[in-house]
Structures are given as structure tokens and as C-alpha cells.
Amino acid sequence: MSNEDKDINLSFEFFPPKTEQGQEKLKAVRTQLNKLNPDFFSVTYGAGGSTRDNTKGVIKAMREEGLPAAPHLSFGGDHEETMYEMVDGYKSIGVDRIVALRGDMPSGMGAAMQMVYANELVAFIREKFGNHFHLSVAAYPEIHPEARSYREDVRYLKGKFDAGANSAITQYFYNPDAYFYFLEECGKEGIDAPIIPGIMPITNYQNLARFSDACGAEIPRWIRKRLDDFSGNNESLTSFATDLVTELCETLLENGAPGLHFYTMNQIEPTRSIVLNLGLSE
Numbered sequence: 001m002s003n004e005d006k007d008i009n010l011s012f013e014f015f016p017p018k019t020e021q022g023q024e025k026l027k028a029v030r031t032q033l034n035k036l037n038p039d040f041f042s043v044t045y046g047a048g049g050s051t052r053d054n055t056k057g058v059i060k061a062m063r064e065e066g067l068p069a070a071p072h073l074s075f076g077g078d079h080e081e082t083m084y085e086m087v088d089g090y091k092s093i094g095v096d097r098i099v100a101l102r103g104d105m106p107s108g109m110g111a112a113m114q115m116v117y118a119n120e121l122v123a124f125i126r127e128k129f130g131n132h133f134h135l136s137v138a139a140y141p142e143i144h145p146e147a148r149s150y151r152e153d154v155r156y157l158k159g160k161f162d163a164g165a166n167s168a169i170t171q172y173f174y175n176p177d178a179y180f181y182f183l184e185e186c187g188k189e190g191i192d193a194p195i196i197p198g199i200m201p202i203t204n205y206q207n208l209a210r211f212s213d214a215c216g217a218e219i220p221r222w223i224r225k226r227l228d229d230f231s232g233n234n235e236s237l238t239s240f241a242t243d244l245v246t247e248l249c250e251t252l253l254e255n256g257a258p259g260l261h262f263y264t265m266n267q268i269e270p271t272r273s274i275v276l277n278l279g280l281s282e
């Protein structure tokens with residue numbers, strides 16, 4: 001059964017490569033992943049706008065290839081005029097979806113930069129461009145690391161929907177209960193828009209563990225321990241991790257998740273295998 005039959009929203013995320021070699025590789029990756037018939041591809045935006053031109057470049061290249069491409073965007077240190085021009089530029093090349101974020105402070109900036117919350121970016125795009133764009137925002141089933149409380153974080157998510165967001169994509173997680181509990185709490189706050197789980201396939205455990213600590217995503221102890229068992233045996237680790245993430249996705253879809261958003265890390269595998277294992281594509 002394809003994802004169209006099941007009406008499951010499928011999307012793949014890339015980061016903008018810095019080198020020409022990386023650009024070429026990404027082109028091959030998206031050509032392969034496009035065969036899985038995703039609803040869209042998204043491209044991240046470096047903290048504080050640090051990858052502005054690279055992100056724009058990848059989005060432009062994908063539009064020229066006829067692919068549905070959604071840039072991630074945050075104000076960073078930009079003024080409204082720059083932001084308007086950027087969004088208008090995207091509109092002019094046929095982009096109709098944006099992932100609207102506050103973003104993180106670029107490292108080394110201290111507290112020098114005034115961060116613009118994502119709800120303000122959503123409101124800005126709605127005010128200037130009406131309903132042209134589908135706006136996705138970020139959500140955190142295990143709660144944003146800076147949030148003062150669970151309830152407050154859910155309320156701020158509600159604020160992003162009140163400002164005009166259409167859907168949310170979550171930070172990755174490996175405990176499905178955290179996602180379903182979060183959905184319940186969002187429902188109590190009056191959020192009824194789709195909240196798509198973000199899925200991080202596991203390839204490099206050391207990097208993932210370091211990154212997870214920083215972004216507030218939890219790798220359950222039993223998974224850490226199992227992954228430790230495979231240290232030095234990449235093939236077994238990949239096989240175990242692919243099955244593990246496939247099972248996570250199955251649980252999510254069986255219990256009503258409206259789609260899956262894969263953090264591909266610019267790799268075809270294991271995202272492709274997981275999507276095929278799930279029967280979302282042929």
C-alpha cells in the first residue's frame with residue numbers, strides 16, 4: 001500500500017551541504033528518495049541564518065528539478081525587510097510551504113542576539129503573504145530544553161497555531177508514549193492540527209548521543225545499552241537500529257500519527273529501508 005492510499009504525510013529533511021561534492025551527493029540522494037513519493041522535502045536553516053545562501057541554493061535547485069521543497073526559516077539577526085525579500089523570493093519560485101522557527105543562537109554569540117519567537121515569524125508571514133504558504137512549526141514531545149514547564153511549552157505551541165501555523169513537526173524521540181501523551185496534552189489545550197512525528201534513523205550512535213543531550217531528546221537507557229553492545233560492529237548496529245526505528249514508526253502509525261518526517265542526514269539509507277519496511281512505498 002502506498003502512502004497516498006493511506007493518506008500518510010511523508011517528508012524528508014536535508015541540511016544544505018557546504019561543498020560542491022556535498023551538493024552533488026545530495027542531488028543523487030533526493031533523486032532516490034523522491035521515488036518513495038514524499039509530500040515534500042525540507043531544508044534546514046543554520047542557526048542565526050548562517051546557511052542562508054546554501055539553503056536558498058538547495059531549494060532553488062530542487063524547484064528547478066520540479067520537487068516540492070520547503071525551506072526552514074528563522075529571523076536570526078535579520079530585519080523584516082530582508083525576511084520579506086527572502087520569503088517573496090521563495091514564493092516567486094513556486095515554494096508553498098515553510099518550516100517557521102525561532103532557531104538557536106549561533107555558537108559564540110553569547111546573549112548578543114535578540115531571538116524572535118516562532119509565533120512572531122508565523123504571524124509575520126501570514127500578515128505579509130496571507131494564506132499562500134502552508135506553515136509548519138516545531139513541537140517537542142519531550143519538551144523544549146529551555147521551556148520553564150511542560151504546560152507552558154504546550155501553550156506556546158498553541159500560540160504558534162493561533163498565529164496561523166497549519167501543522168507541526170516534532171523533535172525526534174524514541175519513546176512513543178511521550179508523543180501520545182503530548183498529543184493528549186495538546187488536545188486539552190485546544191490544538192487539533194496535525195502534529196507529525198520527526199523520525200531520526202540511527203547510524204552514528206556517538207554523534208546521536210551527543211546531539212540528543214543538546215536538543216533535549218532522550219535515548220531510552222535500554223536502547224543506549226543495546227547500541228553499546230554493537231560498538232565496533234556497524235553492520236549489526238545498523239540492522240538493529242533500522243528494525244528499532246521501523247517498529248517505532250509502526251507503533252506511531254497504528255495509533256493514529258498523521259505522517260512521518262524523516263531527519264535523513266542527507267543519506268538514502270536507512271530512511272529508504274524504513275519507508276519500504278513500513279509498506280509506505282513500493
Ligand code: FAD
Binds near residue numbers: 073116
Ligand atoms: P519557539 O517555538 O519560539 O520556542 C522557543 C522556546 O521559547 C521554547 O522553550 C518555548 O517554550 C519558548 N517560547 C515560545 N514562544 C514564546 C513566547 N512567545 N514567549 C516566551 N517564550 C516562548 N534549528 C535551526 O537552527 N535550523 C533549523 O532548520 C531547524 N529545524 C528544525 C526542525 C524541526 C522539525 C525541529 C523540531 C527543530 C528544528 N530546529 C532548527 C531547532 C529549533 O530551532 C530549536 O529547537 C530552537 O531552540 C527553538 O525553535 P522553535 O521554533 O521551536 O522556537
